[in-house]
Amino acid sequence: METSGILKLLNVRDSESKLVVDLSVHYFAQSVGIAIFFTVCSSQFLNYYEIESLPYLFIGAGFAQLITARIYTYFERSRNLNKMMPRVVGLLIILAFGAFVSGYVFEFSYHYIIGYLLFYVIYLLNSLEFWGVSAISFDVRQSKRLFGVISMGDIPAKLLGYMVVPLFVAIFPINYLYLLAIIAFLASYLSLKKLLKHTKLHTEHDYRTVT
Numbered sequence: 001m002e003t004s005g006i007l008k009l010l011n012v013r014d015s016e017s018k019l020v021v022d023l024s025v026h027y028f029a030q031s032v033g034i035a036i037f038f039t040v041c042s043s044q045f046l047n048y049y050e051i052e053s054l055p056y057l058f059i060g061a062g063f064a065q066l067i068t069a070r071i072y073t074y075f076e077r078s079r080n081l082n083k084m085m086p087r088v089v090g091l092l093i094i095l096a097f098g099a100f101v102s103g104y105v106f107e108f109s110y111h112y113i114i115g116y117l118l119f120y121v122i123y124l125l126n127s128l129e130f131w132g133v134s135a136i137s138f139d140v141r142q143s144k145r146l147f148g149v150i151s152m153g154d155i156p157a158k159l160l161g162y163m164v165v166p167l168f169v170a171i172f173p174i175n176y177l178y179l180l181a182i183i184a185f186l187a188s189y190l191s192l193k194k195l196l197k198h199t200k201l202h203t204e205h206d207y208r209t210v211t
Contacts, residue, residue, distance in 0.1 A: 019137055020150055022195040026133075026188050028153040030092075030126050033184030035161025037096060037122060040177045041115035044103075048112050057113065061120035068121050072128050081136065082196055088129040089189040092122050093182055100178035133192070 045057070075084060099115045138146055161184070168177055 023150045024153055026191040027130055028157045029184050029188035031154050031157030032161040033181040035158040037181040038119055039165045041119045045112040045116045061117055064117050064121055065124045068124055086192055088125055089192055092185045095122050096182045103175040
């Protein structure tokens with residue numbers, strides 16, 4: 001079945017197809033990167049720390065996400081979203097690279113804590129950026145019809161990410177697998193730039209109309 005036929009089956013109109021495909025590719029790439037990053041950082045953490053320490057880590061992650069959300073909200077309402085959103089995805093690349101480098105720069109166990117905390121920051125930024133772009137790109141009726149379509153690749157993407165790790169970890173040190181996450185985030189960045197070439201995001205959009 002051709003791509004256009006699949007999109008029609010999913011109730012995607014011709015005028016929406018390019019945007020839906022670009023958003024789906026963007027989300028798929030990010031989900032692969034998220035899955036790889038999570039597998040690496042959690043494996044490293046649990047290899048060094050006892051599982052009883054996880055509740056304390058989750059508390060720290062909650063504070064990290066709260067601070068990240070506050071900062072994101074400030075910039076979201078005061079910046080040009082067409083410039084801000086690619087920078088958010090670029091930040092995912094920088095944070096993933098920071099997790100990779102810290103494994104060689106910092107020779108102490110806190111590296112594994114930092115990596116795990118960075119995962120929760122990256123996961124939050126991923127959700128805020130993607131659903132923010134999606135909410136602004138469609139009106140209320142389109143959102144109800146299309147959000148399920150553009151997000152349905154999340155599970156296959158995460159399965160791919162989880163399956164890739166055991167294959168590469170047999171060849172490379174586990175810390176090198178952060179580079180795979182970086183590649184996935186880079187693909188997500190490029191797909192977002194392509195999307196923004198034909199879609200303009202408007203800061204003055206009222207988010208309450210799409211909730």
